[in-house]
Amino acid sequence: MTVEDIVEAMGELVSYGSLFIETQPDPWAANFITNVANYVGAKRPLSTEQARIVLKLAHRIEPVFAEVVKRTRYYPKALSHAEFRSILEAPSYRQPTYQSANIPKEARYLGDNKIGFRFKRNDQIINDIKALKARSGSTLGTDPPWFNREFRLWVVSVSSVTLDAIVTIINKHRFHVDDALIDYLALCADSRARFSALVYDPSLDVMALQVNDNSLLGWWAKNVARGEVM
Amino acid sequence: MNQQFAITPSPGLARRILRIAEDPVLMLTVDAATRELAQEGLLTPQNCSFLTSLSEREQQALQGLLDCDLRAVLPATDPIRGRVVALLAAKACDLPVTVYTERWHDWVHPIKLAKLRAGRKIDEECEVLVPDVSLIDDSDIVKKRRHGLLIMDINVSLYGAAALPYNGLASEYARTIVVATFDGNPFQTKHTRSLGLETTLSLGTILFPTLPQFTGQLVEELNPLKKKRQQIALSTYMDMVNVVPHLVV
Numbered sequence: 022m023t024v025e026d027i028v029e030a031m032g033e034l035v036s037y038g039s040l041f042i043e044t045q046p047d048p049w050a051a052n053f054i055t056n057v058a059n060y061v062g063a064k065r066p067l068s069t070e071q072a073r074i075v076l077k078l079a080h081r082i083e084p085v086f087a088e089v090v091k092r093t094r095y096y097p098k099a100l101s102h103a104e105f106r107s108i109l110e111a112p113s114y115r116q117p118t119y120q121s122a123n124i125p126k127e128a129r130y131l132g133d134n135k136i137g138f139r140f141k142r143n144d145q146i147i148n149d150i151k152a153l154k155a156r157s158g159s160t161l162g163t164d165p166p167w168f169n170r171e172f173r174l175w176v177v178s179v180s181s182v183t184l185d186a187i188v189t190i191i192n193k194h195r196f197h198v199d200d201a202l203i204d205y206l207a208l209c210a211d212s213r214a215r216f217s218a219l220v221y222d223p224s225l226d227v228m229a230l231q232v233n234d235n236s237l238l239g240w241w242a243k244n245v246a247r248g249e250v251m
Numbered sequence: 252m253n254q255q256f257a258i259t260p261s262p263g264l265a266r267r268i269l270r271i272a273e274d275p276v277l278m279l280t281v282d283a284a285t286r287e288l289a290q291e292g293l294l295t296p297q298n299c300s301f302l303t304s305l306s307e308r309e310q311q312a313l314q315g316l317l318d319c320d321l322r323a324v325l326p327a328t329d330p331i332r333g334r335v336v337a338l339l340a341a342k343a344c345d346l347p348v349t350v351y352t353e354r355w356h357d358w359v360h361p362i363k364l365a366k367l368r369a370g371r372k373i374d375e376e377c378e379v380l381v382p383d384v385s386l387i388d389d390s391d392i393v394k395k396r397r398h399g400l401l402i403m404d405i406n407v408s409l410y411g412a413a414a415l416p417y418n419g420l421a422s423e424y425a426r427t428i429v430v431a432t433f434d435g436n437p438f439q440t441k442h443t444r445s446l447g448l449e450t451t452l453s454l455g456t457i458l459f460p461t462l463p464q465f466t467g468q469l470v471e472e473l474n475p476l477k478k479k480r481q482q483i484a485l486s487t488y489m490d491m492v493n494v495v496p497h498l499v500v
Contacts, residue, residue, distance in 0.1 A: 134252050179252045205253070212253045217277070219268055221260055221284040228258040228265075228285065238277060239254050241491045244459050246264060248256030 022104050024072060025061045025115045027079050030100050032058025039093045044085055050078055067114065070121035079109055124173075128196040130205045131176065133250060134239075136187060138196065139174040149190050150175050153183050181234050184209050209234075260285075262292035263318030267490065274487040299343055301366075309336050315495040316340040321400055321426035323493040324454045326407075330432040334361035337402050337428045338379065342367065347399035349392065350381040351420065354404065393423050400426045403457070407431045407450055421457045429454055455492030462492060 031054045034040035041051035057071055067075070082089070087102040126140045140146055154165040166177045177187060188206060191198060212233035221228045230248060232239045242248040258264065265288040272279040294314050296302050302310060313336050316323050321340055327333020338361060341348045348367070352358055355371070362369045362379050370377030373392055382392055401424035421427040431454055456462045489495070 134254060181252060184252065209252045215278075217279045218282075219272075219279065219285055220282045221265070221288055223284060223288075226260060228260045228268075230256040230258055232254045232256065233278075234252055235277065235279075236252070237488075237491070238271075238279065239256075240461070241271070242254075242256040242258065244461055245491060245493065246256070246258050246268075248258040251255040251257050 022100065022108050022113075023115045024067065024075060024108060024112050026100060027105065027108055028054070028058050028061045028067075028075055030105075031075075031079070031082070032061075034089055034093055037093050039089050040082065044089050045082060054078065064116075066116035067118050068121040069118050072112070072114070072118050076109065076112060079105070083109060126194070126196055128191050128198050128202060130202045134179045135176050136179060136202065137169075137172070137174040137176055138190070139172075140194070140196070143194075146190070146194050147175075149186075149193070150177060153177055153186055179209055180236060181213055184213075260288060261320075262288055262290075263320065265289035266318050270490050271487060277487065294343070301339060301342070305336070305339070312336050312495065313340055313343070316428060317343065319493045319495070321346075321428060322458055323495060324429040324431055324451075324458065325495060326431045326433075328433060330357065330430075330434050331361055331364070333430050333432060334358060334402075334404070335364045337430050338362060338365035338367060340428065341400040341402075342378075344400075346426065347396060348379045348402060349387075349396040349399060349424075350379060350402045350404065351384070351387045352381060352402075352404035353384050355381055358404070388420060388423075397424050400424070400428065403427065403429045405429055405431050405454070406434060407454075408433050422460065427458060429457055451489055451494050452492070455489075455494055458493055 031040060035042065035051050035054050035058075041047045041054065053074065057067070057075060060067070060071075083105065086105050090100075090102075124139060124141045127138075129137050129139075131137045138146070138150060150166050164176075164178045166175055168175050177183065179187060184206070190196070215233040217230070217232045217235055217238055219228060219230045228248075229251075230238075230242050230246075232242060243250065265285045268279075268281060268285065269289050271277060272281045294302055294310065294317070302313075305313065309332060312325060312333075316325060316337070317340060321344065325333055325337055327336075334357070338348060342365060350358055358379075358381055359369070362381075367378045368376070369379045369381060371381055371383070373380065373382065373389075373395065380392070380396060382389070386392060401420065403421065421429075431450075452462060
């Protein structure tokens with residue numbers, strides 16, 4: 022018997038509404054076990070982190086396991102309480118576990134008015150980021166959010182219409198931010214509805230263009246005037 | 252939303268920036284040094300011998316083309332004079348010209364008026380090469396002529412907003428002038444000959460391929476504006492994509 026057998030057993034108990042719903046109600050645990058049971062059903066190995074949490078939950082339900090099984094009338098693959106305890110004492114796996122990736126939850130300024138969001142898959146955050154698309158669509162030159170597969174991060178464009186929503190996502194989901202991003206966001210908030218300015222310095226032979234809250238002028242400076250982003 | 256750019260200055264660029272900054276909606280301030288720079292390098296009869304042979308509007312159009320570093324769209328209500336101005340822009344910079352046209356005979360007279368020598372084959376000694384339309388993207392021609400000016404002759408009445416197939420050619424030549432003519436449409440009077448927003452953007456796309464990314468949004472943003480405001484905005488956008496609407500020849 023293996024930890025995967027415990028996962029399958031717990032998954033079935035959850036699906037019958039007995040474990041983590043009727044007994045020891047815990048929606049997060051019910052959702053987690055359902056997801057992991059699906060992974061195991063698809064013959065995928067557990068990560069070290071998934072295995073750690075599964076064992077922690079199994080230890081939690083161990084005292085009531087026999088009772089839950091008894092009460093679940095249509096439980097087909099019942100593990101005996103003794104088997105359950107023996108797996109917890111000496112866990113073994115059908116497939117070797119793989120090392121969990123340590124993905125930091127962070128937001129960073131990428132340059133060119135783009136912010137990158139990196140996080141472990143979380144549908145709620147993804148939906149919030151995707152919701153920025155509706156706002157971006159009405160602003161010139163602002164790309165909708167997109168996922169960079171190579172670097173595994175979501176890239177969002179900052180404009181006057183997306184700025185507030187981006188700050189909300191950062192605060193709501195508690196993203197770690199560095200000083201560079203804080204400075205940039207403060208600058209953006211400060212540049213709202215302000216004039217852009219062009220200054221020519223003959224001694225350096227350069228024109229410096231500060232573009233504030235104007236994506237069209239930014240496009241022009243980059244593509245038509247061949248300006249270099251500083 | 253908040254960007255800083257370093258731009259290589261030139262008097263022509265300073266003049267373009269001043270024109271763009273005239274539109275208050277863009278909220279752009281320009282310093283006095285840039286205004287001073289904009290006064291430099293203007294065409295005069297002293298530095299351009301053929302300038303006096305042009306009308307005032309033609310002189311402005313020629314200056315506009317040079318300010319755009321010969322990468323511009325020139326809407327021409329008078330096709331012959333428009334072609335002459337485009338050719339003279341190359342002459343002012345002493346550059347060889349390659350003309351993309353489906354109407355070779357329409358170019359014979361303008362080339363004569365510009366006092367340039369024309370040829371139809373790559374080996375010919377000539378200042379203006381007008382190859383057969385099927386050979387325009389021939390790699391030999393592109394290799395030998397890409398340092399010069401490409402003039403694309405596009406009849407807007409025929410092609411309208413469907414001018415996109417020429418995109419690739421303009422990216423081969425850094426200096427490209429699109430002469431947009433309106434001939435051949437009996438329903439257009441001289442007064443109604445002007446570029447609409449979508450045609451302007453299609454022509455602008457030939458020069459700046461990234462433009463289509465927000466073409467639809469641009470149309471959407473302009474539509475709710477009142478008519479007068481919309482005309483000013485359109486004129487500004489035309490300036491921004493190097494279309495010179497107020498300099499129509």
